[in-house]
Amino acid sequence: MKAIAYQKFGNTDVLQTVEETKPAIRSNEVLVKVKAVSINPMDWKIRKGEMKLMSGSRFPRHTGVDFAGVIEDTGVAVTNFKKGDEVFGVVKNTMKDGALADYVAVPGTLIWKKPTAITFAEAAAIPIAGAAATTALQKMGKINPGTSILINGATGGFGMFLLQLLKDRKAVVTAVTGTKGIDYAKQWGADIVLDYTKADVLTQNATYDIVIDLSGKMGYSKAKRIMNRKALFLNPTPKPVQIPASFLNNLFTNKKHVVILSAASTPHINLLTSAIGNGLQVEVSRRFPFDKVVEAYQYAEKGGVTGKVVIELD
Template identity: 45%
Template sequence: MRKVLYNQFGDESVLEIAEQAVPGIEKDQLLIRVKAVSINPLDWKVYGGEMKLMSGSKFPKSVGIDFSGIVDQTGSAVTRFKAGDAVIGLLDVFKGGALADYVVVKANDIAPKPANIPFEHAAALPVTGLSALQISDELAAVGPNQNVLINGATGGIGLFAVQIAKKRGARVTAVVSTNGVAAAKKWGADTVVDYTKQPISQLNQRFDAVIDLSTKLSFKDAKSLMNRKAVFVSTLPSPLTLIYSFLNNLFSGQKYKVLILKPTVERFMTLTNLAEGDLQIVLDKTYSLTNVKEAYGESRRDKRIGKSVILLD
């Protein structure tokens, strides 16, 4: 089978397609034939060496976190799925490995693919959709009539964060580039701010939750946008931010939360139910596996609306 590997940190030029044997499974595992894999910014942060403390420095390493595919084999102890089932899933966010013809997972790593969407759209759901759910329902605890600011609202997580916050009854202000204004309005944002024309530091409104998906808004700068007991959510975990947020939350009414994705079966089912309803999934571009370097290079450099996906068929 084909699998994308790299033997040193660097840009997308370090990525290689290698031939490997199809892995075997244990009794509590499943073998999935991969159909599509989503591209996430965390991918290039890991293979670029920015996350060494989490990913380690032992090579070779693999790429790709979330995927869609078909169950090929099940271990004797697996009861929730059977061969032929269409599924979505994700692997360890710092180890990857989804960019391969086959992956080995446990039952809690996957969920049934929403029947009404194709495999390429389904692959775009797990990481960003589960992240948006965890941010909205746990970290920011978004609820009715709350004022929520989402900075970087047209990226992968933003695509779902805007829609889910609206479903929770919040009033959403989306901060985007000029190219993202129409999309943010389509997804339901009540107010859309084009940061190229109006810096968010000039906003007069104060928010109950400030969600930074751009990784460019610091907690220090966000404080002026927050109510006295508001929450700031960052999607950029590091040892320093985790320590700082812990200490801040001991003494300040303005809380600092950091997203560390923790998938659960319940959250997976909530996401698939949303996808079977009216949740919009936007793909910017699809690529073949042979164009993996181009796929990551363009995704890393370009500001995109929604998600990009690599197809393995």
């Protein structure tokens, strides 16, 4: 089968198309014929060696974490899925495994039935970004009518889900995005939209109860300027050193720095699929074929992507 692998840390030029043996499945696993794989920032952070403390440094390595496809085979212990089921899910080890291949073997606990109303590409876009958004929602705690929330970098995959999940919470949500994301931010539920190419959110004389930095460019030190007393700063893109540092710093300030670490699980997916049934939109702004994987990552890594980028397989 075809797969994408790399033999050293680096930029997109290290990605190679290779021939590998179709994976064998264990009793608790399923074999999925992959139809689509979503691109996430963690893909290139791992590939560039930025997360080697967690991912390790053994090669060859594979890429792509969340996927959608059709079940080809099931292990004897898997009773809730059968051959031919359309599913979506995540690889077992998000730091080391990869879904960008013709077939992927994963535990039956890490896949879910694809909603019939969405495409394989849309389903592949859900698990990682969607689970991060639901985790962020939980970390926000009680949201009262009028709670002021700032989402910086609001119209990527994470922001797409978070904005829509916040819609019914009656918070006052300010979204910071680029010019091409303005209409999407409004459509997904933002009350106020700032175009970062024309205005600096740090100089708007507004303060917030919750600030979440999805762009990774603001940081806690800058965010403190626009945080109310007892406000939360949610950080979904922490550097390894920031994880323990945030706990220590929080002992001495009422403006809390909260690190978000998430993993796709059934409660997250159930919430998201229920929301999809009630109208939540999954925007796949660009689709690339398998033979354009390098171009797909180059496009995604430039930033400014609205919604998600997905690679489709035959």
